[in-house]
Amino acid sequence: MSDVSILKEPWPRLDVQRDGSLFGLWVFLASELLFFGALFLTYAVCRIQNPEGFLLAARETNVVFGALNTAILMTSSLTIAVASYAAAEGDKALRPVMMRCFAITVMLAVAFLVVKGFEYAEDIEKHLVPGPDFALEERGAELFFALYWTITGVHGIHLLIGIGLIVRLWLLARMNQLTLEKNPEVEAATLYWHLVDIVWIFVFPLLYLSGRAL
Amino acid sequence: MTGDAYREELRHGNGLRHVFRRNAAIWAAMLALLLLSLGIAYVPLGAMNTPIALCIAMVMAGLVAGMFMELSGSRWLRGFTAFSGVVFVLVMFGLTLADVLTREGGWTGLAPIAP
Numbered sequence: 001m002s003d004v005s006i007l008k009e010p011w012p013r014l015d016v017q018r019d020g021s022l023f024g025l026w027v028f029l030a031s032e033l034l035f036f037g038a039l040f041l042t043y044a045v046c047r048i049q050n051p052e053g054f055l056l057a058a059r060e061t062n063v064v065f066g067a068l069n070t071a072i073l074m075t076s077s078l079t080i081a082v083a084s085y086a087a088a089e090g091d092k093a094l095r096p097v098m099m100r101c102f103a104i105t106v107m108l109a110v111a112f113l114v115v116k117g118f119e120y121a122e123d124i125e126k127h128l129v130p131g132p133d134f135a136l137e138e139r140g141a142e143l144f145f146a147l148y149w150t151i152t153g154v155h156g157i158h159l160l161i162g163i164g165l166i167v168r169l170w171l172l173a174r175m176n177q178l179t180l181e182k183n184p185e186v187e188a189a190t191l192y193w194h195l196v197d198i199v200w201i202f203v204f205p206l207l208y209l210s211g212r213a214l
Numbered sequence: 215m216t217g218d219a220y221r222e223e224l225r226h227g228n229g230l231r232h233v234f235r236r237n238a239a240i241w242a243a244m245l246a247l248l249l250l251s252l253g254i255a256y257v258p259l260g261a262m263n264t265p266i267a268l269c270i271a272m273v274m275a276g277l278v279a280g281m282f283m284e285l286s287g288s289r290w291l292r293g294f295t296a297f298s299g300v301v302f303v304l305v306m307f308g309l310t311l312a313d314v315l316t317r318e319g320g321w322t323g324l325a326p327i328a329p
Binding site (some may be wrong): 026 | 310
């Protein structure tokens with residue numbers, strides 16, 4: 001397929017299209033920063049008001065699962081960065097590398113969700129779900145876990161969306177319905193993926209590392 | 215053609231191997247920072263534990279944004295957009311904490327309920 005199929009209205013040239021798409025993507029990512037920022041701010045306010053409760057509650061999260069998931073997501077950022085490079089180079093010889101790296105990225109993200117599933121199951125068994133059966137009595141512990149479920153849940157939904165984006169690109173390329181080489185859609189999906197990684201990089205210390213030194 | 219310094223550099227080098235090595239080095243640095251933050255979390259540093267963990271997180275995020283997301287060396291408008299997102303998050307934090315931290319009853323007091 002030629003470059004013509006990638007160039008879309010209203011862009012006059014590919015490089016201008018790339019600049020425009022990346023700028024637009026970054027405006028969206030800035031809005032996502034505010035979205036998660038609001039969640040982190042809620043965490044900050046509740047923690048300021050309930051310091052002991054938060055630290056004691058944070059000890060109940062599974063730091064092994066959390067650290068493992070952080071490493072998994074970081075590795076997926078590595079593989080998607082390589083895939084994005086392979087796409088940008090436009091060299092057909094790099095296509096197997098690109099497709100394989102996209103596949104590994106998705107598999108790592110699924111692994112993240114599987115670990116999360118085990119973690120959620122353990123949390124439910126330990127009665128760490130806010131409600132009448134909540135296990136901890138300190139003021140603020142239930143608030144911590146309300147935030148834990150909300151933040152990790154919303155992050156998981158974002159990860160699912162990212163998986164959907166990459167799977168779509170992979171399938172369309174597989175069926176030769178979309179040229180991934182030099183396609184701004186690939187860079188856009190990659191940037192979104194890195195943002196999901198960045199969000200988790202901040203989630204990890206706030207939800208998993210707090211209170212460990214008590 | 216692309217106008218981005220990093221992409222231009224790749225064109226002249228041994229592309230794929232260079233990209234693997236560069237990105238793997240960044241990944242290794244992030245893994246080291248992850249292990250560091252894990253280790254420090256168990257050292258009793260009082261109130262400093264969380265700020266230190268967040269600083270390490272900021273370095274890791276900076277590596278992802280600057281290197282994986284190719285903000286460093288790219289056109290200024292993208293970096294400016296990312297920066298303005300951060301600025302608005304700081305404004306949000308600043309305005310909210312200006313309320314919460316100056317409430318009567320102190321930080322840990324619950325807000326008084328109006329009669």
